[in-house]
Amino acid sequence: MTKTRLFRLWLVLGSVFMILLIIVYWDNVGTAHFYLHTSLSRPRPPEPQPSPARVTSDMDDFLDKLLGGVTKPNAPPGKRTARPPAPASGRPGLGGQEESVRGYDWSSRAAPQGPDADARQAERRSVLRDFCANTSLAFPTKERSFDDIPNYELNHLIVDDRHGVIYCYVPKVACTNWKRVMIVLSESLLDRGAPYRDPLDIPREYVHNSSTHLTFNKFWRRYGRFSRHLMKVKLKKYTKFLFVRDPFVRLISAFRSKFELENEEFYRRFAVPMLRAYANHSSLPTSVSEAFRAGLRVSFANFIQYLLDPRTERLAPFNEHWRQVHRLCHPCQIEYDFVGKLETLDQDAAQLLRLLKVDQRLHFPPSYRNRTASSWEEDWFAQIPLAWRQQLYKLYEADFVLFGYPKPENLLRD
Template sequence: MAKARLLRMWLAVGSVAMILLIIVYWDNVGTAHFYLHTALSRPHPPQPPPTPGEALASDIDEFLDTLLGADTKQDEPPRRKTARPPTPASARPELGKLEESVRGYDWSAHDAQQGADWGWLQAERRRVLRASCANSSLAFPTKERSFDDIPNHELNHLIVDDRHGAIYCYVPKAACTNWKRVMIVLSESLLHQGAPYREPLAIPRERVHNSSTHLTFNRFWRRYGKFSRHLMKVKLKKYTKFLFVRDPFVRLISAFRSKFELENEEFYRQFAVPMLQRYSNHSSPPGSVHEAFGAGLRVSFAHFIQYLLDPRTEKLAPFNEHWRQVYRLCHPCQIDYDFVGKLETLDEDAAQLLRLLRVDHLLRFPPSYRNRTASSWAHDWFAKIPLAWRQQLYKLYEADFVLFGYPKPENLLRD
């Protein structure tokens, strides 16, 4: 009995030692044997070789899954290793079956910027981001903490595609629905009638935003246990990391339009009712959004701005992701992003990013929505907002303006 117990103990110690050796190998030696995804100027061969992301993920994941037990990944979608036939670039979903078919999507062709101009633009965006993070005069909460200091629950916006070595930090109201769709197609994380989705717009919106659909960093703990943070760093080092951003004030307008000008029961009960009670002297608002709209009772944009500026808001709970600052969602001073896309140049940036990821032969980014909230509307939307409120609001979102190179809206911040 004692010998058996001793043997089990040595086997356990040996397993842990092997895991540590594997991690050290991939972190220090294995890097030299793989093609790095972060090089912006790499060549683009007709048939791309196997990616480091897929090789790295399959070896480490399978080794850890064997040692740590299959129950550590019960909530993860099955990993597929079979090659996927390329989807024709002109493939387009049946419009009659899609919600997007009635929203006015622009199916016209857009030529992406090419060559040195695009390379310079990306280099400049990344330079501005790095310089702003290093600028001691720009102060904002969480700026000085390290990646290890970020709680797991704040990493829930980082979606990982191990098949192609990509990490996407999604920002609501910056084309995140369609980028999530692209990540689902690439990672093959969602099946339809037994086969992975091939066309992004064929994926229903409600499934796109289901958190169980995506492998995000905050789910690594269940999968990898105490090794999760180290594996996050390994993948951050080797994978292509990207995000898409938007003018902060315009993003707020877009969030207000989609969540409060349309009948949204969830946002009405959670956010609109408290706004009406606090700022509109309605002690007992209707119980449903349909009743409220029928009675002509809606929160105004001014109520929404009051809510954002109210100190009680953050004391009760963090900002909702649709108006939470990008620096709080994506941690750009702790994560060295390889690609910074902007909604204002979405078509061009999307085409270039898919080339960078070497997946442009598999799919195209869905066409852009024609009636997106325009930057030129900001003046009209903020015209009735008191100047002091506008100035406070800029302070609240100043870091996002500076980090991502958006000019200070001087015309909105003075009489």
């Protein structure tokens, strides 16, 4: 009996020791160079340009065995998710109602690169870093550490272990196409048995399926108590990027796509409560199509009232489509290597793909073209009371300041 217990104890201690060795090695060398050539390895077909940073499923399998078979996410890196046969092209007709209505520009065009591209990036990172350290700018959660961020708030950080990339997606900032790019890079989705190669071939409904992407909030199920440590290792070693947009214009875009188009989910979850609370409608149709036929639609003023209503946040955090970027991506806790902007999307996308050394493999899908930010703001906020505009700016002030967007003075004074 004593020998059996000693044997079990040695097994446990040996497993713990191996885990510690792995972590120490991962810290010192970096996950990109950790490739186990064991029976657990599943060879991949050679690629035209091997990526400099690659972590395969071997690491996951090995850790899972040591940790006692921790449950894996639905679509872990290194294991590809097969999907039903997709149509031959992801261009108009496959992008969904929103892309068709909003008028995407599908023509190919080269993104000009000015000599100041690197300087522009350095300036954006400097502004972000300086204001995160500046005590004159205060907002909730600014002073907390990365360890203080709840796990559910890390669900926007998509990880590509094959190329050593972390992308924080921000809805209404070209995130559909950046998610497509991440799927191509990680090879996490199959089309007729082969990974997608063209981002535009990936149907929209697959792009936003949470099982398609490995995100930080899934680490706990995979690595348990070691999840935060591994997140920090990847944040240190990997290239981290996000794309942002003028905060007020992003709100307008969110309103247009979620409340001006027939969206059943957003009608039931948000439009019905808004129409009852701010438009005095007590009896409303059960479907969005019936409501639209009856002329019952949320106005932009109703939407602003909803954002400013203190009861909204007490009931639940803002939906991701209008939640502040600093609450989605935690820029004062995570030091981003690249800050892109929708206003310079073509140039920034081309520059980022070159930085990741994948520009010869794929191109960023053509961007959506629309009116300028200034005309959007002036038109849409014309009927919004001044006091509301000022309150709304305070609500999104941190995003304006952190990402270098000028204060919209013309909207905040008589």
